[in-house]
Amino acid sequence: MVDALLSGAPVDAPVSARQVRLRRGLELAASVLSNPTTILGLAIITVLIGMAVLAPVITEPNVPDPYQMPRDWGAVAKPPGTPGYPLGTTNEGGDVLYGMIWGARTSLQLSLTVVGIAALVGGIVGSVAGGVGGRVDEVLMRLVDVFLSIPELIFALAIAAVLGPSFGNIIFALSVVFWVKYARIMRAQIIHIRQNEYIDAARVIGDSRLNIYRRDVLPNAITPLMVQATLDMGHVVLIGATLSFIGLSQAGIAEWGVLVSEGQAGIAAGRWWASTFPGLMVFLWALAFNLVGDGMRDVLDPRTESGR
Amino acid sequence: MHAPATIASVVDLKVHFQSKRGVVHAVDGVNFDIRDGETLGLVGETGCGKSVTGRAFLRLILMPPGIIAGGSITFRPHAVCPACEGAGCPRCGQTGRTPAVCPACGGRGCAACGGTGTETVDLLALSGERIRRIRGDRIAMIFQDPGKALNPSLTIGEQVAEVFLQHRSADLMQAAGVEAGHFLLRRFASQRAGTPERLLLALPPLRGRRDRILRALDVMVAKALADTQIPNPRKLMDRYPHELSGGMRQRVMIAQALACNPDLLIADEPTTALDVTVQARILELIRELQRRRKTSVLYISHDLSLVRRISDRVAVMYAGRIVEIGSTGEIFRDPRHPYTRGLLAAVPSAAIGRGKLAAIRGTVPELVDPSPSCRFAGRCPHETGACRSYDPALAPVARGHSVACFIHHQPLAGERPSFARRSG
Numbered sequence: 001m002v003d004a005l006l007s008g009a010p011v012d013a014p015v016s017a018r019q020v021r022l023r024r025g026l027e028l029a030a031s032v033l034s035n036p037t038t039i040l041g042l043a044i045i046t047v048l049i050g051m052a053v054l055a056p057v058i059t060e061p062n063v064p065d066p067y068q069m070p071r072d073w074g075a076v077a078k079p080p081g082t083p084g085y086p087l088g089t090t091n092e093g094g095d096v097l098y099g100m101i102w103g104a105r106t107s108l109q110l111s112l113t114v115v116g117i118a119a120l121v122g123g124i125v126g127s128v129a130g131g132v133g134g135r136v137d138e139v140l141m142r143l144v145d146v147f148l149s150i151p152e153l154i155f156a157l158a159i160a161a162v163l164g165p166s167f168g169n170i171i172f173a174l175s176v177v178f179w180v181k182y183a184r185i186m187r188a189q190i191i192h193i194r195q196n197e198y199i200d201a202a203r204v205i206g207d208s209r210l211n212i213y214r215r216d217v218l219p220n221a222i223t224p225l226m227v228q229a230t231l232d233m234g235h236v237v238l239i240g241a242t243l244s245f246i247g248l249s250q251a252g253i254a255e256w257g258v259l260v261s262e263g264q265a266g267i268a269a270g271r272w273w274a275s276t277f278p279g280l281m282v283f284l285w286a287l288a289f290n291l292v293g294d295g296m297r298d299v300l301d302p303r304t305e306s307g308r
Numbered sequence: 309m310h311a312p313a314t315i316a317s318v319v320d321l322k323v324h325f326q327s328k329r330g331v332v333h334a335v336d337g338v339n340f341d342i343r344d345g346e347t348l349g350l351v352g353e354t355g356c357g358k359s360v361t362g363r364a365f366l367r368l369i370l371m372p373p374g375i376i377a378g379g380s381i382t383f384r385p386h387a388v389c390p391a392c393e394g395a396g397c398p399r400c401g402q403t404g405r406t407p408a409v410c411p412a413c414g415g416r417g418c419a420a421c422g423g424t425g426t427e428t429v430d431l432l433a434l435s436g437e438r439i440r441r442i443r444g445d446r447i448a449m450i451f452q453d454p455g456k457a458l459n460p461s462l463t464i465g466e467q468v469a470e471v472f473l474q475h476r477s478a479d480l481m482q483a484a485g486v487e488a489g490h491f492l493l494r495r496f497a498s499q500r501a502g503t504p505e506r507l508l509l510a511l512p513p514l515r516g517r518r519d520r521i522l523r524a525l526d527v528m529v530a531k532a533l534a535d536t537q538i539p540n541p542r543k544l545m546d547r548y549p550h551e552l553s554g555g556m557r558q559r560v561m562i563a564q565a566l567a568c569n570p571d572l573l574i575a576d577e578p579t580t581a582l583d584v585t586v587q588a589r590i591l592e593l594i595r596e597l598q599r600r601r602k603t604s605v606l607y608i609s610h611d612l613s614l615v616r617r618i619s620d621r622v623a624v625m626y627a628g629r630i631v632e633i634g635s636t637g638e639i640f641r642d643p644r645h646p647y648t649r650g651l652l653a654a655v656p657s658a659a660i661g662r663g664k665l666a667a668i669r670g671t672v673p674e675l676v677d678p679s680p681s682c683r684f685a686g687r688c689p690h691e692t693g694a695c696r697s698y699d700p701a702l703a704p705v706a707r708g709h710s711v712a713c714f715i716h717h718q719p720l721a722g723e724r725p726s727f728a729r730r731s732g
Contacts, residue, residue: 020463020546134372197456200368205444205564206474211499215470219461 031299041291044284052104059098067102069094069254077266080273088273090262094252096277102254103278107285110171111236115229117175122182123225129183130190131213141187147180153239160248167249170240177239178232185228189221196220223300227293234289241282256282314341314384315571315604316365316431321379323360326372330676334360336628337379339702342572347598347605349619349636351612351651355672357628362574362608365431366443381431384408384424385446386571403602404569445475448565452577454557458549464560465545468529471567473499476528484524486517497521532567533560536593555586559593566597573598576608591618612655616640621708624648627673627683630702634709644711646688682714690715 032038051058055066062070072093080088080096087096129140147155159173193199194217202212237256243249244257251258256278263274323335335357342348352358363369365381387408389400396402410421410428417423431439431447451457459467472480477498481488488494495501496509496518509518526545533541536559549557558578565573575594579587595618598605609615615622616636623633624645632645643649650668670687682688685695692714700712 020548024548197451197453198459201449201451201457201561201564202459202470203368203443204366204449205471206440206442207470208440215462216459220459 028299032295035295035298037291038295041288041295044288045292048104048281048285048288049108051101052108055101055105059101062098067106067254068252069099069102069259071252077271077274079271087277088271090259090274091266091271092262094259094262094274096259096263096274099254099259100256100277100281103256103259103281104285106167106253106255107237107240107281110167110174110240111233113171114174114178114236114240115232118178118232119182119225119229121175122179122184123186125179125183126186126188127190127213127218130187130194131217137187140183144180144183147177148184152177153242156239156243157246157248160243165248165250167244167253167255170243170248173243174236174240178236181228181232182225185224186221189224190217193217193221227297227300230289230296231293232289234286234293238282238286313343315344316342316381316383318361318364319380319382321361321364321381322377323357323364323369324375324377326375327676331375333377333628333675333678335364336675336678338625338628338630340623340630340633342604342606343621345602345604346620347595347607347618349615349622350606350608350625351610351615351622352625353610353672355675356625358608358610358625359576361625362449362576362606365447365572365574365606366449367431367434367439368449376432380433383429383431383442383447383572384426385429385442401602405571441475444471444565444570445568446570447572447574448568448570449574449576450558450561450565450578453581454554454561454578455549455581457561458557460549462548463545464533464547464549464552465526465529467549468532468545468560468564468567469525470499471532471564472525472528473497475568480521480524480528483528484517484520486520490517493517493521528567532563535566535597536560536563538563553586554582555590558582558586558590562590562593562597566601566603569601570603573603573605574608575605577610579614580609580611587614594618612651624651627678628675629683629712631684631713632709632711633702634706638706638709642706642709644705644709644716645684645713646690646715647684650687682712 033042055061062068069090069092072089072095074093075082075085075089076093077091078085078089080086082088085095085097087100089095090099125140125144129137156170156173156177159176160169163169163172199212199216202216207216241255241257241260244253244255245261247261249255249258259278260275260282263271263276263278266272267275318338318340321335321338322333325332325334338357338361340348350358350361360369360374364376365383369376385408386403386405389397389404389406391397391399392404396404400406407426410418410425412418412420413425417425421428429438429442431442434442458464477494478488480497481493484497486493492501492505492509492514495505501509508514526542529545530541533544538544538556538559544552544556544560549560552560561578573594578594579590582590591614594605594607597603605618607615607618619636621634622636622639623630624639624647625631626647632639632643632648639648640652643652647668654667668687673683673686680699681697682691682695682700685691688695694714698714700714700717702710702712703717704710705716
């Protein structure tokens with residue numbers, strides 16, 4: 001009888017679940033995109049990431065290390081519009097435009113690495129705390145409390161300062177600071193989702209714990225984490241630039257915070273460009289991710305539920 | 309081999325909950341049997357422990373704070389009828405199921421199975437792995453709110469498919485015509501394949517066979533959905549729960565619950581969240597499926613009129629105890645316990661005049677560290693001295709009708725309150 005039904009089954013049946021998922025994804029994307037500020041944010045992000053990806057094409061990479069600012073000691077503190085230096089140079093003869101473009105690359109690296117590590121570690125810690133509960137939960141969450149009780153900038157600063165000035169250390173320091181938020185969000189989500197009757201329903205049909213976590217808990221718990229990750233993409237660059245500005249990056253690296261710091265001495269003398277352009281980049285980066293993050297929250301957060 | 313009359317027996321079940329104010333005796337010495345093929349209605353007001361009792365069958369009680377303080381739930385699982393392989397034959401009474409043979413004695417009768425020769429398990433003592441194999445396969449459950457009991461991020465088809473993947477992977481592979489011994493395919497058909505394995509299965513040498521499994525699975529799911537009178541099941545399978553009406557969702561839940569042809573269905577207020585008109589249709593559906601498959605049903609509800617319509621027997625629960633149990637006809641014609649009488653009198657009907665709603669005076673007692681006394685004492689119009697110091701046990705008053713009340717039988721001389729519980 002099963003065979004008879006089988007022959008009559010549409011051939012594309014196995015694909016349909018994926019198609020449905022795709023349709024749902026497109027629906028969600030459409031409702032995210034219905035917000036004009038989100039589109040603006042996405043447009044800025046596209047330009048910035050485009051800059052980061054195409055940096056070697058737009059500018060001639062510096063040899064041997066393209067992440068080091070090229071120095072032209074013959075053209076120190078040139079104003080914007082100088083031939084060869086459309087946005088001027090710094091006091092040390094660094095090309096501001098080069099720094100802005102390669103700075104996008106550094107920022108992308110920084111934010112993706114930090115957010116990736118933080119979301120993964122925080123997600124795992126939060127899942128364990130919320131899933132196992134009891135004493136394990138208690139211990140992990142007190143640890144999180146300790147981390148949260150120190151202001152993030154000062155904490156990151158302390159770690160980076162102890163490890164010594166280097167861009168890698170900034171990445172490490174920020175990862176240490178940022179994972180706690182994810183752990184908190186994840187734990188709260190897991191506990192909330194676990195109270196849903198469909199978790200009981202899954203247990204009732206004989207699902208294993210791992211399967212329930214993978215199919216019932218995680219997909220329903222993940223959206224606030226995604227929103228947080230998007231917001232943090234901007235936040236991380238902001239704090240990273242601050243640390244670089246203070247001088248915790250290695251000197252001479254093509255990074256926006258470093259450029260702002262190089263240029264700030266000249267502001268009083270009227271050489272505004274070396275600080276302003278990279279500063280603008282940090283602003284745009286943080287703004288764009290915040291706009292998109294907020295737009296995503298509006299659509300995905302059940303508390304502001306409208307379309308679902 | 310004759311089928312035992314009972315499919316499950318609850319003996320002196322006690323489920324307590326740790327709370328800040330003390331130990332809450334939510335279920336405190338409950339005894340009842342579920343007969344093979346019958347619908348037993350479990351009625352009582354909110355907080356009387358009826359849901360906890362139902363959930364104890366599948367060990368769905370959150371521990372901590374829950375504690376199984378004592379008792380047992382013995383269950384006699386069935387197996388596919390060897391004569392007809394599940395198709396239904398005279399030997400198995402068209403159910404496709406026969407009682408499973410006791411693995412300890414091979415059907416000769418031993419201590420483990422109480423001499424019946426059929427497999428007998430204590431649901432409260434089973435290992436996690438074994439209870440998982442019973443859940444959804446031999447005992448299924450449907451919940452109050454179908455809107456909450458379906459995962460919002462999976463399609464209907466995917467959710468119903470899970471039951472088959474968990475319990476029927478061998479049948480599935482056979483239906484798909486793939487070799488049963490293949491390691492990866494077997495893991496896929498039992499939902500154990502991880503992401504790397506899935507990737508491997510999406511590639512050419514295995515892809516065709518994987519798709520055959522998926523198509524066979526779709527056929528099984530569609531059949532299960534069609535069984536609950538869902539029109540156009542194939543279309544519904546690609547929908548998400550939020551796209552469905554409440555009645556349709558509950559049909560999906562029922563389809564999922566009955567997919568593996570279970571021996572026992574625990575229905576925890578399955579129609580409470582639904583409109584009255586939809587309610588009647590869902591009730592009819594459960595009744596019809598139950599009759600056709602001869603599945604035993606434990607129907608938990610606070611709604612007396614509903615239970616009257618669906619049940620063969622009724623157990624009335626009050627404050628963690630069964631106070632009265634008997635056939636539906638007996639209970640509604642001749643209620644013996646003052647609480648049952650009060651409940652029946654409280655049901656409004658068109659015959660009662662406006663402004664004359666009856667209520668039971670007082671409120672449900674606190675179940676924190678209760679003293680040995682009748683739980684209904686204090687609200688009971690017939691209260692005597694014994695009610696305050698002794699615990700009435702469930703004792704027969706008529707054929708198949710037992711009541712726990714001193715109106716009908718005096719406390720035995722020297723009866724110690726804590727031992728005053730006997731099987732009904």
